Amino acid sequence: MVFSLVGGAIPSFKAFGLKFIVSGDWDPTEGREVYGALPFIAGTLLTSFAALLISLPLSFSTSLFLGEYYKGTRVARILGMLVDLLAGIPSIVYGLWGFYVLRPLMIDLGFGGQGFGIFTASLILAIMIIPYATSLSNEIIAMVPNDLKEAAYSLGATRLEVIQTVTIPTARSGIVAGYILSFGRALGETMAVTMLIGNTNRVPDSFFGTGNTMASVIANQFGEADGLKLSSLIAIGLLLFLITGIVNGVGKLIIKKMT
Amino acid sequence: MTQTIAEIKNPALSIRDLSIAYDKNYAVKNVTVDIKKNTVTAIMGPSGCGKSTLLRALNRMHELYENITTEGKVLLHEENIYDMSTIKLRRQMGMVFQRPNPFPTMSIFDNVIAGYKLNGNSLKKKEKDEIVERSLRDVALWDEVKDSLHKKGTFLSGGQQQRLCIARALAFGPEIILMDEPTSALDPIATSKVEDLLVKLKEHYTIILVTHNMSQAARISDYSLFMYLGELVEYGKTKNMFTNPKDPRTEQYLTGKFG
Numbered sequence: 001m002v003f004s005l006v007g008g009a010i011p012s013f014k015a016f017g018l019k020f021i022v023s024g025d026w027d028p029t030e031g032r033e034v035y036g037a038l039p040f041i042a043g044t045l046l047t048s049f050a051a052l053l054i055s056l057p058l059s060f061s062t063s064l065f066l067g068e069y070y071k072g073t074r075v076a077r078i079l080g081m082l083v084d085l086l087a088g089i090p091s092i093v094y095g096l097w098g099f100y101v102l103r104p105l106m107i108d109l110g111f112g113g114q115g116f117g118i119f120t121a122s123l124i125l126a127i128m129i130i131p132y133a134t135s136l137s138n139e140i141i142a143m144v145p146n147d148l149k150e151a152a153y154s155l156g157a158t159r160l161e162v163i164q165t166v167t168i169p170t171a172r173s174g175i176v177a178g179y180i181l182s183f184g185r186a187l188g189e190t191m192a193v194t195m196l197i198g199n200t201n202r203v204p205d206s207f208f209g210t211g212n213t214m215a216s217v218i219a220n221q222f223g224e225a226d227g228l229k230l231s232s233l234i235a236i237g238l239l240l241f242l243i244t245g246i247v248n249g250v251g252k253l254i255i256k257k258m259t
Numbered sequence: 260m261t262q263t264i265a266e267i268k269n270p271a272l273s274i275r276d277l278s279i280a281y282d283k284n285y286a287v288k289n290v291t292v293d294i295k296k297n298t299v300t301a302i303m304g305p306s307g308c309g310k311s312t313l314l315r316a317l318n319r320m321h322e323l324y325e326n327i328t329t330e331g332k333v334l335l336h337e338e339n340i341y342d343m344s345t346i347k348l349r350r351q352m353g354m355v356f357q358r359p360n361p362f363p364t365m366s367i368f369d370n371v372i373a374g375y376k377l378n379g380n381s382l383k384k385k386e387k388d389e390i391v392e393r394s395l396r397d398v399a400l401w402d403e404v405k406d407s408l409h410k411k412g413t414f415l416s417g418g419q420q421q422r423l424c425i426a427r428a429l430a431f432g433p434e435i436i437l438m439d440e441p442t443s444a445l446d447p448i449a450t451s452k453v454e455d456l457l458v459k460l461k462e463h464y465t466i467i468l469v470t471h472n473m474s475q476a477a478r479i480s481d482y483s484l485f486m487y488l489g490e491l492v493e494y495g496k497t498k499n500m501f502t503n504p505k506d507p508r509t510e511q512y513l514t515g516k517f518g
Binding site: 145147148150151152153154155156157158161162165166169170172 | 318320323345346347349350352353354356357358360362363364365373374376377378379424427428431
């Protein structure tokens with residue numbers, strides 16, 4: 001796969017060099033074709049980061065609820081199951097829900113235009129990565145040994161203090177790794193994002209404006225692409241592959257170091 | 260029920276008709292005992308006799324888990340501990356656990372001072388230094404760790420870690436120290452160091468020690484409590500109990516007929 005990606009991307013890198021990564025132009029007009037990946041890199045990173053930030057308070061509090069406060073109870077099992085269920089919903093269903101529920105809501109709330117855009121895409125991405133972030137950090141929070149927590153209780157700590165000074169610091173690197181892996185998922189998510197981001201091939205000028213991501217542009221344009229354009233799309237695929245590979249590698253490394 | 264209450268004036272702790280049940284199964288039945296100040300009192304008995312449950316009831320650690328009912332009273336300075344706030348109670352009752360459990364994310368220094376930190380007391384640097392040095396000297400660990408106070412506590416050997424945990428329990432200046440088989444995870448040399456330490460510490464503290472090791476109880480305790488199936492079978496001076504047990508069950512246990 002790496003070979004075919006690299007092979008396919010060579011003509012594009014030959015034509016544009018490093019400018020391919022930093023250039024914001026994407027013009028498929030015949031005769032003056034220019035392709036730069038910056039709009040998509042920016043869109044991908046922006047939506048994924050925003051999704052991570054939006055999902056953080058929700059998934060973090062859920063994982064504390066499941067892994068600490070209600071650990072081992074029926075409430076936790078049922079809620080945990082529901083959260084896991086979220087992970088099993090196909091991307092296209094999220095996209096449809098986003099298109100028919102979230103997008104009109106955005107219009108009603110006055111976020112401009114047709115309700116498409118980076119913000120809307122980030123919201124749907126946030127909902128999609130919540131189950132991953134939650135179940136990873138929940139497992140790690142639940143793994144914090146009881147005798148450490150008891151030691152803190154025996155020193156007169158309250159539950160909140162135990163969580164702040166023992167549970168979270170002990171689980172910290174695992175929690176961080178869980179969020180890095182979730183970020184990795186957000187980077188590569190395609191379908192739901194494509195349906196909601198607006199698919200404009202320029203560097204986004206506002207968080208509430210439209211944009212495009214690396215995965216979306218490939219999905220939208222590979223069918224009609226040939227020559228230099230196809231090669232550029234493959235090059236974007238290669239870049240996406242590298243970014244997600246690095247992000248996931250770092251996350252897995254941290255988890256491995258923990259256990 | 261045979262019940263022998265040793266005559267003790269001004270007890271450090273008076274346990275009155277204490278019963279503890281997990282899901283209606285009584286683990287401790289109607290225990291009444293006075294604990295003498297500045298002594299080492301050993302709680303002995305075969306596994307499952309309720310000795311750990313009794314100990315954990317004294318700083319209300321047993322309440323961390325659900326489905327526990329507690330009946331009876333424990334008086335500390337005439338005040339029933341079950342009417343006190345657990346935070347206030349636990350400051351007066353240090354606890355040392357079976358396995359050494361220093362906080363893995365904290366340095367040796369921070370481990371000793373953790374009780375203050377957890378309770379939100381802010382101390383001047385000088386005060387902190389004093390408390391840490393005094394507590395570590397009390398457990399004869401100062402000379403071994405004074406040059407590495409800011410290294411993680413988990414780098415120490417098992418015996419050193421356990422002494423660090425004792426220092427952590429002492430730092431707050433409790434009156435009573437509860438110990439739940441504190442040497443069961445240690446090698447013989449580390450065990451004898453901890454035992455010597457306990458004998459020394461009773462000058463300033465009252466120590467209640469759960470042990471399954473009869474020779475340890477004989478070596479270091481002043482008073483002994485023998486429990487069997489949740490009942491207090493015999494309580495008295497260790498010397499008397501080991502040479503002249505009153506209850507046949509105590510005699511059988513001490514001579515190794517069961518346990």
